[in-house]
């Protein structure tokens with residue numbers, strides 16, 4: 001957010017009508033229209049579409065870091081899944097291919113200076129999401145989406161570092177990057193969540209073991225407090241004895257969803273129910289910052305003091321993403337999540353009323369309009385929150401026996417979930433959906449099935 005940008009924005013705001021987006025949260029068409037408008041504004045920042053150069057393909061231009069593009073493609077997979085609008089599917093697929101790296105694990109030599117464990121994990125969230133949604137499998141290389149995620153996960157598990165703090169992942173992968181001596185909650189929480197999702201998707205015991213281990217480590221290190229607040233991280237030169245107590249919305253969301261996935265995977269175990277509920281309770285940190293802003297999400301650590309950076313503008317988006325996703329894994333959370341995210345969606349839509357186009361999104365949703373700021377992160381936070389209003393009509397994350405997996409052609413270090421016939425599973429899934437009255441679910445499912453089927457046939 002540069003000075004000139006702010007000035008321009010403030011000048012323009014004087015001549016633009018607030019509330020150019022009218023969001024009706026009970027009307028699906030209105031939600032989709034709003035999401036489409038915000039997505040269009042977001043994608044204006046992306047210069048590397050399929051006709052572009054290797055250095056711009058798949059990533060966002062400076063000053064945005066590599067990780068945020070991974071986050072953006074993950075967002076767009078949800079966007080398609082929730083709205084059915086495939087406008088951005090080709091660029092998304094192309095982008096996810098572009099950063100696989102030489103070993104098909106999202107270790108990218110040209111991004112060594114901005115690739116930490118957390119950064120890599122945001123790409124993993126995207127590939128995992130592609131796997132769980134039965135998004136058409138890659139037509140390059142020999143790996144399915146889940147195998148790409150497993151490849152990535154296997155690079156991380158090898159970095160579990162017992163030389164200090166009794167374990168944990170360091171923030172950074174390379175010792176020449178700042179933060180190499182820091183073990184942070186976003187890296188460890190992301191590894192926990194990916195382990196949980198891989199466990200649920202594949203049924204492989206290795207992942208449940210690591211989900212447990214990384215969770216237990218987060219507790220033992222004090223990164224998660226007894227009342228489920230998630231601190232930022234700890235210096236490993238101090239053996240992680242002095243946590244940095246700053247609280248960010250996205251780490252709260254990451255642990256929440258990992259717990260919800262394990263609640264689901266364990267068929268509703270008491271322990272994961274308690275943890276899911278605990279993290280959900282603790283999200284209260286990030287809502288209702290002022291008496292006039294009931295249930296409106298805010299980034300408590302930086303918004304009110306005008307100190308958020310480009311990364312942080314997008315954080316609310318991941319809290320929304322993972323709170324909405326949590327409702328599909330643990331239905332007891334649905335009412336609480338829907339209440340706060342509906343209020344936040346309305347506030348976010350009102351905040352998307354600035355700029356030249358009069359639909360540019362701002363940072364602070366509690367001001368009742370546009371606050372004069374803009375950027376990819378602002379668009380992403382609003383979009384994640386608003387598109388999630390459609391979650392109850394969408395297909396929940398699938399298991400490996402419910403998706404089209406292309407059999408691999410080479411032997412690899414990655415696990416190979418056995419490809420199975422998909423039709424019978426799908427039928428039973430659709431029957432289940434009908435039984436719960438989620439009719440639109442099946443329509444979306446059918447669309448997805450056709451897309452994936454076409455992919456297999458090609």
Ligand SMILES: *[C@@H]1O[C@H](CO)[C@@H](O)[C@H](O)[C@H]1NC(C)=O
Nearest residue numbers: 023024025026027028029030
């Ligand atoms: C919102 O949408 C619902 C469902 O389509 C409709 O019944 C209601 O009148 C709409 N509200 C407004 C204010 O337009």
Ligand SMILES: *[C@@H]1O[C@H](CO)[C@@H](O)[C@H](O)[C@H]1NC(C)=O
Nearest residue numbers: 043044046047049050051091
């Ligand atoms: C690439 O982006 C430009 C600018 O947004 C757009 O005009 C063009 O259609 C895009 N091309 C593809 C192939 O998506």
Ligand SMILES: *[C@@H]1O[C@H](CO)[C@@H](O)[C@H](O)[C@H]1NC(C)=O
Nearest residue numbers: 050085086087088089090091
């Ligand atoms: C996506 O790519 C396919 C194959 O190249 C093409 O047929 C289709 O029109 C593209 N879709 C969009 C929305 O650009």
Ligand SMILES: *[C@@H]1O[C@H](CO)[C@@H](O)[C@H](O)[C@H]1NC(C)=O
Nearest residue numbers: 140141142143408409410411
């Ligand atoms: C995929 O496997 C085939 C057959 O083993 C091999 O020839 C090809 O090089 C592999 N492709 C990639 C991108 O690794």
Ligand SMILES: *[C@@H]1O[C@H](CO)[C@@H](O)[C@H](O)[C@H]1NC(C)=O
Nearest residue numbers: 164165166167220221239240
């Ligand atoms: C570091 O902390 C772990 C527990 O987190 C403890 O087991 C270990 O002994 C400590 N190491 C040192 C050198 O204090």
Ligand SMILES: *[C@@H]1O[C@H](CO)[C@@H](O)[C@H](O)[C@H]1NC(C)=O
Nearest residue numbers: 205208209211212213271272
């Ligand atoms: C995971 O941790 C929970 C709670 O600590 C425990 O009940 C469960 O047995 C553990 N599962 C595995 C596979 O280790």
Ligand SMILES: *[C@@H]1O[C@H](CO)[C@@H](O)[C@H](O)[C@H]1NC(C)=O
Nearest residue numbers: 208262264265266267268269
């Ligand atoms: C959950 O329930 C399913 C279906 O009854 C069963 O196959 C599975 O083993 C159960 N999982 C656990 C972790 O208990």
Ligand SMILES: *[C@@H]1O[C@H](CO)[C@@H](O)[C@H](O)[C@H]1NC(C)=O
Nearest residue numbers: 264267268328329330331396
């Ligand atoms: C797990 O998630 C599925 C899909 O949303 C849902 O049908 C099932 O009820 C959930 N299980 C539990 C224990 O909540």
Ligand SMILES: *[C@@H]1O[C@H](CO)[C@@H](O)[C@H](O)[C@H]1NC(C)=O
Nearest residue numbers: 227274275276277278279281
């Ligand atoms: C979450 O909050 C509710 C309501 O205040 C409380 O009853 C419950 O015990 C809390 N759960 C956890 C795990 O702290």
Ligand SMILES: *[C@@H]1O[C@H](CO)[C@@H](O)[C@H](O)[C@H]1NC(C)=O
Nearest residue numbers: 290291292293366367368369
């Ligand atoms: C709510 O109060 C805060 C703090 O005083 C203020 O910054 C904000 O603009 C107010 N919001 C509205 C909608 O008036």
Ligand SMILES: *[C@@H]1O[C@H](CO)[C@@H](O)[C@H](O)[C@H]1NC(C)=O
Nearest residue numbers: 150154204206207414415416
């Ligand atoms: C389980 O996953 C681990 C880690 O990816 C892998 O090494 C192992 O081979 C897998 N096991 C099975 C049975 O697929």
